[in-house]
Amino acid sequence: MTATTVTPADERVVAIGLVRRLLVKPEFGALVGAIVIFVFFAFQSDVFRSMDGAANWLDVSSTLGTMAVPVAMLMIGGHFDLSAGVQVGTAGLATGIMTTYWGLQLYASLAMSLVLMLAIGFVNGFLVTRTGLPSFIITLGMFLGLQGLNLGFTKQITNTVQVSNLDLVPGYHSLNNILGSTVTIGGAKFQIAIIWWVAFTVIASYLLLKTRFGNWIFATGGDPNASKNVGVRTNRTTIALFMITSAAAWFVGNTQIVRFGTIQAQSGIGQELYFIVAAVIGGCLLTGGYGSAVGAALGALIFGMTQVGIVNAGWNSDWFKLFVGVMLLLAVLANQFVRRFAEQSRR
């Protein structure tokens, strides 16, 4: 093929049809999956398709999705954060201990726990970029360390395995309006967290697709050496991504403690894998450089709909994990196919 032919009606343009364009979009698979899952459970259960049902599964999806979106950004940038789940607990516990045990003002505690979380994210990113070790190992260390710290600190200070009574702290109600209130639509109470989840997805998409930072995220994950050679600050990008993930953990952890007034020392542990599953179902490649924020949000939606749908349909919820496992495998196979399709050389 000579690349120099300048023909007005280029026969090669035809090759990229609508189907190919859609297939190459990372979130396409997750969109199809979400529609299929919705239709499936809507037929199975009238509770699922009611407004109350929607409020329920959107709530479950939003908790997962608010974390899955930044985790997807990090994965596009070529890294994992296995400590993302436990960080949710760390953030809530920090705010709880600072207010209810140390008597700090609520918003000051929020700010301090944000600083703490950003520091954790920075350490993750700094160690990954400085040592060149896989983020899998670095954040596994952070995961175990924080797990011990959460439990040890909480027991030492509270003599229990939880921090509670945040709802008795002055200023709680104004904060609850922002993080834990509900909006009534069609008689059903929708959590305000759902709106935050959508907002974060929009912001993340904008960052990824419309800004220089987003271009650098894709480049850092796609080929760090090539990116460095053309002047992309790959280390800064990586550290920023870890800090964004930690900031999201701060948001979700504080949403939890504000909503329920209490948080367990073990909170968030085990969730990190679900964030990654949602991101992968949403089209993120495990190798980095490819994926989307909308896809991760849709992945979380699939997850939430399935979890709630199985209960609504009256099935034994023990089967939920099987469902998730099968979906994950299907998503990975679909991704691999799409990647080959996208990278396919037309020599």
Next chain:
Amino acid sequence: MSDPQITEVTESADVPMLEMRDVTKMFGSVISLFEISTTVRAGQVTCVLGDNGAGKSTLIKILSGVHHADHGQLFVDGVPVRFSTPRDALDAGIATVFQDLAMVPLMAIWRNFFLGSEPTKGWGPLRRFDAATAKRITRQEMGEMGIDIRDPDQPVGTLSGGERQSVAIARAVHFGARLLILDEPTSALGVKQAGVVLKYIVQARDRGLGVIFITHNPHHAYPVGDRFLLLKRGRSLGDFAKSEISLHELTRLMAGGAELEALAHELEREPGADAASVGRELLRETETLG
């Protein structure tokens, strides 16, 4: 070199765009390059030829500011320079197109084209990547190289090797390169694709750029080159103008003519006519190559 007289000299057309004089580079006790000199002029192609381990990569890295020469000097427009970072070399208008092309296969052509130097519009939190401008310039710059890119949104990974090379060259030119260093641009390509890349080299030369073309293939170098620097194990076998050397001679030097003759003799001494004939065959082949 702040003497005004010398500055005046640099402005004369006769001064080479880039000159290296007796450049030596050691890595520990290993002499990677020893007293290498050559010149590159605007609108000319200087080919650097050598087998594996000849020091081609070290030479590129010195010219692109990745390494520093231990001895010897670099002159840009007759002025001695010292590049401490790759950015310094870029600022002097020297752009290197590395073998991996510094492109991300999964990303669109226009995103790759401006990677690291993205044009932006808006301000504050609304400062965003100016995609429309990026796509337009990508199309235009590629068009100037005679390539009609069908879809700037296409991932670079779907382009052929020659096309990818051309994107990298167009990008270097767009970002102000006066001197292009091409690191083995034809080595991984088939015959036809290599021909396409050679054409881009000629095109860049005709646009007044200086080109350093690194290769181990004399058949690619000879048709486009104006000057040939031959390297072998870190030393120069000669720096020839095109009029001073034939393709035949170039090939012989590249293949290490004398050594090959010795090899042929050695094989002849071995028992068995087969080995001897292989040796003679080898010698004959290098003589007739071309």
